[in-house]
Amino acid sequence: MPAIRIRSGRHPFQITLLAATLACGLAQLIVDVRPRSVSTSMPILVQNVWEWGLVVVGIAGLLGIAWRGRLSTGLGIELGAMFVLGTTTGMYAFALFAVSGTAALTSSTFIAAIAVGSGWRAVEILSDLRDLATPAQPAAAGQPSPRLERDPS
Numbered sequence: 001m002p003a004i005r006i007r008s009g010r011h012p013f014q015i016t017l018l019a020a021t022l023a024c025g026l027a028q029l030i031v032d033v034r035p036r037s038v039s040t041s042m043p044i045l046v047q048n049v050w051e052w053g054l055v056v057v058g059i060a061g062l063l064g065i066a067w068r069g070r071l072s073t074g075l076g077i078e079l080g081a082m083f084v085l086g087t088t089t090g091m092y093a094f095a096l097f098a099v100s101g102t103a104a105l106t107s108s109t110f111i112a113a114i115a116v117g118s119g120w121r122a123v124e125i126l127s128d129l130r131d132l133a134t135p136a137q138p139a140a141a142g143q144p145s146p147r148l149e150r151d152p153s
Helices: 012-031 036-041 044-066 071-133
Strands: 003-006 147-150
Touching: 012 044, 012 071, 036 044, 036 071, 044 071
Parallel strands: 003 147
Antiparallel strands: none
């Protein structure tokens, strides 16, 4: 019986990144200290949205990965988290480079890579959601219909 593979499940790097995102957001809210690149390049409202965005992304992303209900719901939650993570980390990479210039080339490139990886994961999730939404082809006589499986990786 053919199976439809969904790329959700346990991705250790993604889980670690989401946990770190949550921890960084909470630390900034509790300590109320921001990186100089953020405080210099972003208005206070944007700084607050950025900090809360980190917290929400961490919680939502981990919730989406751990979701045990309907698969499409969990993937949708994870998709939203990956999209916002890519946006917030991209915003931070630009802020870092804008304030520090070439001195921040290494760190801003590293953070931009997180934004790209988040976008990449979002595209994977969109593909999985599209596969879920596409009705399965009717099984030919004598052939079993496809079943849905989570990719264990």
